[in-house]
Amino acid sequence: MSDRLPSQHDDAPASGPLSPGTHTYTLAGVVQRYHVHGSGPVCVAHSGGPGIDWEYLRMPALEEHLTMVYVEPVGTAPDSRLPTHPHGYTRERYSTFLEVLVNRLGVPEVHLLGHSHGAFVAAYHALYRPERLAGVVLYEGAPVTGPEHGAEAARMVEAFAARHADHPGLPGVLAAFAALSGLSTDEQTTAAARGVLPSYFADFWGDEERLAPFRDAVRATYISGLDEDLTPDVIDDRAALKGLEVPALVVVGRHDVICGVRWARELDELIPDSDLLVLENSGHMGHLEEPDLFAEAVRRFVLRTGAQQAAG
Template sequence: MKHGTTTQQLDLGTHSIAFVDEGCGFPVLCMHSLAGSLRMWDGAAAELVRQYRVLRCDARGHGASTGTMPYTVEGLARDALALLDAQGITRCAVLGISMGGQAAMHLALTAPHRVAALVLANTSAGALPDAKWRVAQTKARINEIGYERFASEYVASRLADGVASSAYAGYLRDTLALGAQRYVATLCSILAQDLTAELSRLQVPALLVSGTADVSTTPERMRALGALLPTSRTLELEGAGHFSCLDQPEIFNAGVVEFLAFNIEDS
């Protein structure tokens, strides 16, 4: 079956999830980072749709998805499973970046039979020693300069080229639309994660993508995540920041395509 590029809405009762389902072949689910939207995957989807069925969704409260707080990483994983069910997908590969990577790990831990392969970009297992400080610092900065200026700083700091990046304006629009309250609430859930004791039971093939210029999830933290995953390999992108799929799209996409071809050909 061929799927289209029109954004659809999945009604889950208390909220709805916006998604795009396009292409045909083995399904690949893409989950974006904090304050982003499914548009984050436009470049990757254009490449992947040549071989795969690509399903992209806006996280709860982000983009065109709706929902009231609390916003939790676990909730994002449940929403993704509901979307897979609604679209008749029993098994897929999952691409997750930052917050989306944590949600992808939750999904794989909750329903390991549904996940054939994982791509985890610029993310961690949680248990960060500076988590409380980062939340306090974020709240203080928003109070000091206002959310609009904070959003500009946040997006610029996560992209290797800052405000000069071609992705800056689009990501800033998504961040501004999220708003301060939802941003902080979601950040708190991200930083509260601790998957370190659970990941050793994941036997799914995993590709870990990091950026050498990532100030949020450093390559060292990505290597620590890899040590917890028994079947992982790494791809380190020179000069890429926290949004590696936007900073180094060609290399990112090529690495993902190669990994998926090798790991889901028999799925």
């Protein structure tokens, strides 16, 4: 896809596409925003959900070393919704928007970091639109969705429940998980996201004073996970990842209940010459739980693979 389409209107700041702050443009009638923080080599970050507001993924420790470009995924703001909302938000759709954004930034190559569902998007983009990527960070991702992934997540949630059987907050977490299958509104989605969040950390209740404001700030939009024709966007990248040519770093928290160590190891085994980092004291949010270790690993990966691409 070209970075200039007839329906694309540019109202980004005149100071340039990588100037600090919020940038906005319109593509095919849909608003795309991104937010620039920090300085150094460019790393584009795609948040998860789908439908979780991008701000939870702010990584100040990385912003000290890299120019972080935080994508505001289409669908997460009222003016960025597809005509088919809440349907149609497939990886292909996210990837087409990513391609335009990357082309607009004005640098030869970028690194792409995807978290959670964003890691599924990042893997897809690296497989099918790798031309402008110097490297990809698959942060709390997996090679598959569907029943196998769901069964592993259920097993991990059960283990979490067993560890915290006597905690008064556990029933609320389990109720939020039970509500996930019946979501249909933004309000329900936000409540469920906040409700399950204690299980997304290695020790949420042990650090609740610091983490509760983060939980309470999470916002979410209901996105169905179905294509425009109501077909589920089921993922199985196992065969394709064996041919991935973009350098990859796989990052996982030891205590992640959603996209845990099993999946990170499988990604690492499938992807040629990938690197694997297991954050031993983190769950699903290592950039908050072990920010310095996380940031140093990503920084080193970006600098090394960027240099390799320049030399090659």
